[in-house]
Amino acid sequence: MALLNVLPYDKAFYEEHLRDFLPSTFIDCHTHIWLDAQNHFCEDSANRSCAWPNMVAKDNSVEDLNETNRLLFPDNKVISVLYGQPMVTIDLKKNNAYVAQSAEKYNFPALYISHPSQSAESVERAVLANPCFKGLKVYLQFAPSYIPGNEIRIYDFLPKEHLALADKHGWVVQIHIARPRRLADPVNYVQLLEIEENYPNIKLIVAHLGRAYSNEDLGDALDYLKNSQRTIWDFTANTNQFVMEKVLDLYGPDRFIYGTDFPIFRMKARRTVENGFYINEIPAGSLGDVSSDPHMREIPSPEADKITFFIYEEILSCKNACNTLGLSKEDVQKIFYQNSADIFGI
Numbered sequence: 307m308a309l310l311n312v313l314p315y316d317k318a319f320y321e322e323h324l325r326d327f328l329p330s331t332f333i334d335c336h337t338h339i340w341l342d343a344q345n346h347f348c349e350d351s352a353n354r355s356c357a358w359p360n361m362v363a364k365d366n367s368v369e370d371l372n373e374t375n376r377l378l379f380p381d382n383k384v385i386s387v388l389y390g391q392p393m394v395t396i397d398l399k400k401n402n403a404y405v406a407q408s409a410e411k412y413n414f415p416a417l418y419i420s421h422p423s424q425s426a427e428s429v430e431r432a433v434l435a436n437p438c439f440k441g442l443k444v445y446l447q448f449a450p451s452y453i454p455g456n457e458i459r460i461y462d463f464l465p466k467e468h469l470a471l472a473d474k475h476g477w478v479v480q481i482h483i484a485r486p487r488r489l490a491d492p493v494n495y496v497q498l499l500e501i502e503e504n505y506p507n508i509k510l511i512v513a514h515l516g517r518a519y520s521n522e523d524l525g526d527a528l529d530y531l532k533n534s535q536r537t538i539w540d541f542t543a544n545t546n547q548f549v550m551e552k553v554l555d556l557y558g559p560d561r562f563i564y565g566t567d568f569p570i571f572r573m574k575a576r577r578t579v580e581n582g583f584y585i586n587e588i589p590a591g592s593l594g595d596v597s598s599d600p601h602m603r604e605i606p607s608p609e610a611d612k613i614t615f616f617i618y619e620e621i622l623s624c625k626n627a628c629n630t631l632g633l634s635k636e637d638v639q640k641i642f643y644q645n646s647a648d649i650f651g652i
């Protein structure tokens with residue numbers, strides 16, 4: 307069975323909107339690979355993230371990732387930046403080893419998933435042991451379990467010792483911020499600027515545009531961050547054209563990069579926002595029982611037939627934002643290739 311069901315509607319969508327926009331080779335700065343065998347039972351599996359992303363795939367081998375790109379972007383060559391699956395239910399040691407081995411096999415760059423309880427020495431040893439690792443992927447789920455999910459701050463999952471280490475080596479650090487108000491939460495944006503100022507050699511990437519999926523999620527953040535000099539923004543898993551325009555307009559195309567969050571964004575979906583709350587509309591029955599997740603809404607046929615891949619929607623939003631701002635072909639080349647090539651040393 308094919309990994310993805312690419313229908314004539316999807317092919318036409320790619321032809322019409324994406325093929326001429328995308329560079330022939332591009333870099334995906336944000337992918338997750340892991341094997342089911344790297345899952346382990348964990349007492350501490352209280353989930354502090356949304357439920358729906360976990361429903362897309364039980365695992366994602368590097369071969370599945372490559373196949374996803376081959377099916378979705380038949381005319382392009384894609385270089386993926388690999389990392390593991392940052393879940394408390396994953397054996398991080400095995401998963402990081404698999405990422406390193408896969409990166410070596412396909413000549414892809416990678417990030418090492420660090421755990422806040424690790425000593426700086428242990429993180430340093432692990433990253434330096436494999437030249438494919440360009441830095442750290444950190445995640446809110448690894449914050450100590452006594453901290454309520456809504457109260458997690460960046461330093462709870464990215465300790466200052468790890469920041470100092472990343473600064474010393476000039477590593478990439480990719481952050482997925484926590485807290486219900488997302489980027490609009492002053493705790494997040496104050497700490498982001500603090501990290502940029504205190505650790506100037508880090509290549510700091512804010513994942514998902516700070517999880518600003520609705521216009522409201524921006525709050526006052528960009529005003530506070532208007533003098534930020536280096537921080538890079540990945541628009542992975544974000545389809546909000548307005549938010550993209552705001553970030554692009556403020557920092558220009560040099561600090562904006564493409565990513566997919568595969569396997570998640572290989573699902574068929576489109577996003578709508580109601581009262582500041584995002585809702586993923588998916589074809590009815592395509593993902594199992596989603597009734598308990600308020601972010602999900604099933605759309606019946608025939609309307610469902612017009613829902614294409616989530617990643618296509620993300621790229622189209624970026625294209626529309628680039629057009630609105632009058633960006634050039636060279637700017638698009640930076641966003642989809644050159645910026646990440648420089649950041650990850652490709």
Ligand SMILES: [Zn+2]
Pocket residue numbers: 336338567
């Ligand atoms: Zn991700």
